[in-house]
Amino acid sequence: MSHHFLCKQQEIIEGNPRDFSLELESGKFELFLVKHDGIIYAYKNQCPHLGIPLNWQPGEFLSLELTHIQCSTHGALFNLDNGYCILGPCAGESLTSLTVEQRDDELWLQLDSLIPITEKVA
Numbered sequence: 292m293s294h295h296f297l298c299k300q301q302e303i304i305e306g307n308p309r310d311f312s313l314e315l316e317s318g319k320f321e322l323f324l325v326k327h328d329g330i331i332y333a334y335k336n337q338c339p340h341l342g343i344p345l346n347w348q349p350g351e352f353l354s355l356e357l358t359h360i361q362c363s364t365h366g367a368l369f370n371l372d373n374g375y376c377i378l379g380p381c382a383g384e385s386l387t388s389l390t391v392e393q394r395d396d397e398l399w400l401q402l403d404s405l406i407p408i409t410e411k412v413a
């Protein structure tokens with residue numbers, strides 16, 4: 292199982308998500324980390340509505356109230372803890388959740404989590 296180092300755990304602060312652009316063998320991959328109630332969540336930086344990045348500015352992923360992830364293009368709102376869209380043109384769909392492993396104080400992206408579940412089963 293291969294992993295990619297992202298950052299130190301303490302670099303991810305509540306209310307201040309961080310985006311990453313990785314150059315992998317399979318091509319460019321964009322994701323972001325967001326901390327909520329002490330837990331760090333990782334999502335692919337891609338809105339299910341049009342398949343484009345959620346943010347216009349680096350690290351700008353949250354609604355004004357910091358209660359949801361918000362797409363900057365059409366304003367869709369997603370739950371912080373599961374990526375489920377509660378409001379907007381893609382309501383009922385979800386962000387792609389990724390697996391991040393903590394090793395001491397370091398966060399590592401599990402690269403196998405980038406493969407869609409249907410391909411994993413095949």
Ligand code: FES
Pocket residue numbers: 338339340341342343362363364365366367379380381
């Ligand atoms: S592209 Fe995200 S809501 Fe339309």
